[in-house]
Amino acid sequence: MAKSEIQVRKTLERHGLSDEQLKAIFRNMLLQRQLDNRGFQLNRQGKVPFALGSEGHEALQAGAAMAFKRGKDILAPYYRDLGLAIGIGLTPYEILLSLFARAEDHNGGRQFPNHYSSKRAGLMSFSSILAAHIPHATGAAYSLKYRKEAGRAVLVTCGDGTTSEGEWHESMNFAAVHKLPMVMLVENNQWAISTPLSLQMAEPNIYKRAEGYGMPGEQFDGFDPIATYDAVHRAMERARSGGGPSLIEGVCYRFLAHSTDDNDMTYRTKDEVSENRKHDPVPRFERVLVDAGVMTAEEVDEMKKSVLRETNEATDKAEAMPYPEASDLYKHVYEGAWEPWQ
Amino acid sequence: MATTITMPQLGETVTEGTVERWLKKAGDPVEKYEAFVEVSTDKVNSEVPAPVTGTLREILVQEGTTVATGVPIAIIDEVGAATGTSTQQQTRDQMAESANFEPVPGFNIPEMPTKHVAPAASTPVRTNGQGATTANGAEAALRGASPAVRRLAREHHIDIRAIKGSGANGRVTADDVLSAARMGPSAAVGQAVISEPPAPSKKPATPGPGNTSTYGEPIPGTLIPLSSARRIIAERMVESKHNAPHAWSMVEVDVTNVWKWRTREKDRFERETGYKLTLLPFFVRAVVESLSVFPLMNAKFKPEGIFVEKAVNIGIAIGLPANLVVPVVKNADKLSIKGLALASGDLIDRARRSKLTADDLQGGTFTVNNNGANGSYASAPIINGGQAGIVTMETVVKKPVVTADDAIAIRQMMNVCLSLDHRVVDGYVASGFLADLKRRLEAMGPSGVL
């Protein structure tokens, strides 16, 4: 073992994560990047009308997912949380089903892509309306506390723009008053479609609002999955053990435009984007793991191939599935059969 | 000036209050805005300030009593204050009173749209001699009618121009159409007769186009297309036979005396009135008398029960060359034989001239058919208009009969036949009716007052 490797290994702050867990985090990041790209590829192929990217969020979401207790915690994400969705147990097949709007999709092809929903995984159904899901998360957290279910908490996420919504404020306030088991994880990628942070808020450090609500707040490097894991883990543990809610903010950057319907060059410069690309968390964490001797270059390569294979298989399998029937439109309006003039 | 204080409304949805404590007693002075009583509701407790300065003259509601808001609880005699204050109170009271359910002056009550009134419905229209335009005219009249009226008029083959409307501005209502339809085949047929042109006379007896001929002039080997009148007659006959179980009975009546009476009067009657005097009015007179004794014969079967009619409106069946109509003598029981003769004479005359109105054809409760005029000896008529029965006068025949003292005499005999709706009337009533009718007819004449 080279001296530099030993040194680096010693200086890697793992916050208790094992090699397996670190590899799992990395794989999640790779898979997220791969599935993200697949969406754009299919869109450019004309196979799916819409895709929404999450490049830049990989570390934040993989680290947060690692802190999420499957089968216990509840996730209330928003539509850029591809990494969190697969991180808590959704499969690439399920992701592709939603891209292709197949009948087999959790939502029966009714929702836009990226609007995941899975009772099995504990992922709450949500709409495209920013911040509308945050009171839902608050209500779910209330239910956990009401039923005295210790060891369970709600992880709710949103972007920087959403923190301007009234319902964001109302939910934070209520959660604090009632000391609910909830963690508000803000994924601050510094852009809300075309609105930069400077037009969104006067105080750019969102976590500082926590004091105003009477709850703990913290900011961390959203490009660092281990730091993310640490922050989310501590906050979730606090919530699970009756310590109440927290507001934690991971700062990262949105490398792509908002979606396939957006042209980000109309409101920011190539230079700004490429400057931030230097902090791309995926190659960065690759370097960290290899340097720390957690993975070899070959293992990394193998992992990337495996991720591609998995993505391809999921794509083919999902594409082959049928669309919903026209008659499916009428289902699930209320419990029971639909009637005209009902 | 006395001011009445009422229980205030202490809350948006409060409807009553309880007098908790009087802070003044009768005779005490009280200042405007000074609290003089405590009142409570289940939402709020409150002190009530006096609206005027004066003396508390009288307490009307004792402590602990609950009354509805607006009920007087005390009277204050106003002292020295300007009258303006108490007027204000009174105006407020008036407003509070009038607030309940008086229409606010000037409130714009929306008017019924008049454009939907059927334009032709206000007066019945005679359509003689209008030929092919009649059908279009009926359609045009429907255009302004409500959807229900249009549908019902079509279903029942009724020309609404012939109906007197009972709705606003003389509008023909759906109920008007239904009433017209319920009047039975005669009314419906009559309606059709009114709206159809009269059969042209003196037509050459050759087959029409496509080997057709007319009902008035049937030719063997041809098809007579159904006029709307014939169609209605067919439908109504089927309906009557289908719905009412017809039973039949007959009596033989010695009309010798009534015939003598008629013979004695007929010339003078025709001279004075211009109408012919037949046996019909005598017969109808006897019929209405028998109906008064047997009211079930003047009834109708309905799902809810047997409706015994109050009025006695006798339909007179009149056979015309191409049609059958049954105009009605209204309140026939109130007419003398002469009155019946005039009424029926007028109807028969107008029927022959196709001048009957819809009103003539409506409202019958019992029907008489003078079949004897055609030479019939006995017949089993089909009941008309959902009535309980229909009675016929058959031809008068001179016959040898055995008299009361076992002698043989030549008498004028007439069969009287009755078809009855067995749902309404049994043999007991029907036979009783016929026997009564026979007795009355045989007791009439040989002279009397018409």
Added chain:
Amino acid sequence: MAIASSSSQILNNVEAVRETLYEAMKNDDRTVILGEDVGNRGNVFLITKDFIKEFGPERVVDTPIAEASIVGIAVGMAMEGLRPIAEIQFADFIYPAFNQIVGEAAKTRYRSNGEYTCPLVIRTPYGGGVRGALSHSVSIEALFYHVPGLKIVAPSFPADVKGLLNAAIDDPDPVLFLEHKKTYRLIKGEVPSGHYTIPIGKADVKKTGSQLTVVSYGLYVHWALEAANALEQEGMSVEVIDLRSIRPMDRTAILESVRKTRKLLIIHEDNKFGGIGAEISAMVAEEALFELDAPIRRLAAPDVPAMGYALPLEEEYMSSPTEMAETMREMVRF
């Protein structure tokens, strides 16, 4: 309708709501009431008076002043297994919660293909005649009845209130429960004891008649009955249907009645344009045009933003029993 015991009592609508909520709280631990001033104050009409003493502050929650999240948090509770009954203090305050009701609660089952559901009740007092002016008098059903996935009921007889509130609480889908505030203490009636439900979507013929069908709900049913009874003295026979349910609406009852009377008058307190009457008119015109012997009419509030505080303004906006009787009379005579 299953009635546990044969006894009954006379209650007003406040008491009917209170008793129903109390029983729901007692019988189902998952029931939580939340809203402004519902706890210590016991609701501004005293509907939940002393509930907090018996059930505790976790079950009777005094929320911050934040209508959107009152409903939104209730949606989250419902998605996660509780049976929340959210209160909006006055219907006039409901607008901030519009997205949570229409965009979220009504669509939860639909957008998740049936995987997540939202068994939520939102209760709110509405309606005028109490000098409530612009912000304490409004009728809101026309804004919401358009939305598939949402149910709306507006009973105004105490027995109906209890049965339909129970049905709303049991319903697996979101129900907007409208309580006409003027009827709270004004309307009293016999209410059977014990638990029973009235199916949502069934109207009730409160008075049979043969010459005119009147369809109404809320406070106006009572005034329409007053008018119809007055007309009965004049020999006119008017049928009065209490809708009770705005969505789903009992089209069968409406059509059956119209086919009998051939004339339809819809009376509602809300503005005329786009009110409930508009949908009923269209439906009846579509299904029973050839039964109609008169144009369908709607007696409703004029299309102005609100009834004013001053009494003449309130009266002009609202329809009195006298006005209702006059319109009924015109239609019977038409």
